[in-house]
Amino acid sequence: MTMSKSTQPTARKRIVVKLGGSMLEGLNDTFFANFKRLQEQGNDLLIVHGGGPAINKQLAKNNVVSTALNGIRVTSQEAVHIVQSTLIGQVNPNLVHQLNKAGIKALGLNGYDGNLLTCTFLNKEVYGFVGDITDVNSILLDTLLANGIVPVIACIGCTEDGEALNINGDTVASEVALAMKADSLLLVTDTAGIKIEGEVQSLISPSAIANWMESGDIYGGMIPKVEAALACLTAGIPSVQIVGDQLEGTTILHQEVFA
Incomplete structure (x- = not known):
């Protein structure tokens, strides 16, 4: 039928x-x-x-x-x-x-x-x-x-x-x-998302990332992670998440979503 x-x-x-x-050595x-x-x-x-x-x-x-x-x-x-x-x-x-x-x-x-x-x-x-x-x-x-x-x-x-x-x-x-x-x-990492002033940002845009990188709020080991995320978005993947072992963290969406 x-x-x-x-x-x-x-x-x-x-x-x-x-x-x-x-991350593989520390999965729990x-x-x-x-x-x-x-x-x-x-x-x-x-x-x-x-x-x-x-x-x-x-x-x-x-x-x-x-x-x-x-x-x-x-x-x-x-x-x-x-x-x-x-x-x-x-x-x-x-x-x-x-x-x-x-x-x-x-x-x-x-x-x-x-x-x-x-x-x-x-x-x-x-x-x-x-x-x-x-x-x-x-x-x-x-x-x-x-x-x-x-x-x-x-x-x-x-x-x-x-x-x-x-x-x-x-x-x-x-x-x-x-x-x-x-x-x-x-992207499962040892950091549960992007933290700005001590707080994990749950939903952000690529332009916000660019601003935080310029201001120095995103630095060190997080830089290659967000760059990888942005490259995936540019390639056409609807959303990219940077998460910890809880599989929760920061979701990055295309800029248009925030227009």
């Missing part, structure tokens, strides 16, 4: 949750409880994660030097294999295990799985083995979400020839959110 428009179920919202590597029961609550409220959730601290440890263990340029890890051929094995072999399965243990059905993925993240070199001469995403297999992700499974995506992509490439976590989160037509992107 065909359902009439008036009786069709409300469309579920899609949210991409980006977990920085520094509060995070998983709030994550589950978001699901129960009718949201389809996808996770994108990095693994900076774990990668740094393995690079140091193997005496491989790594530098950052413009917020991107310059990745040699030797380094990319370490990044790949650390993210796919250690960080991703550990996170998937924690989610499953908390009663959240999750499946670990990387760019190789089902051609999830097809890439070209961002700029091999400058950044080495760092990827620029050309395609996201949204059909694969749609299938998992339709079956109540949370995709947990490690930031490794591959070329059409199967060469592994490291990808910036914020870039993966943004591209996945755009490909999935996500309603929101949550």
Whole structure:
């Protein structure tokens, strides 16, 4: 029987949750409880994660030097294999295990799985083995979400020839959110939102951020976080939230909303 428009179920919202590597080591029961609550409220959730601290440890263990340029890890051929094995072999399965243990059905993925993240070199001469995403297999992700499974995506992509490439976590989160037509992107950080004069701002505009950066109210480690959020908004994601492990914090909306 065909359902009439008036009786069709409300469309579920899609949210991409980006977990920085520094957050992964400190996830607690509060995070998983709030994550589950978001699901129960009718949201389809996808996770994108990095693994900076774990990668740094393995690079140091193997005496491989790594530098950052413009917020991107310059990745040699030797380094990319370490990044790949650390993210796919250690960080991703550990996170998937924690989610499953908390009663959240999750499946670990990387760019190789089902051609999830097809890439070209961002700029091999400058950044080495760092990827620029050309395609996201949204059909694969749609299938998992339709079956109540949370995709947990490690930031490794591959070329059409199967060469592994490291990808910036914020870039993966943004591209996945755009490909999935996500309603929101949550940047989970060690700070529960943007604080101005000691108070977390719940709803703000890009122009307010620009003013606070100019006045020095936004400073230090919050600067790259808000810059990443603004880049995602510019790319076309409706809203970006900077949140802590409670998954609550500051929501940044397009300027037009405040007009």
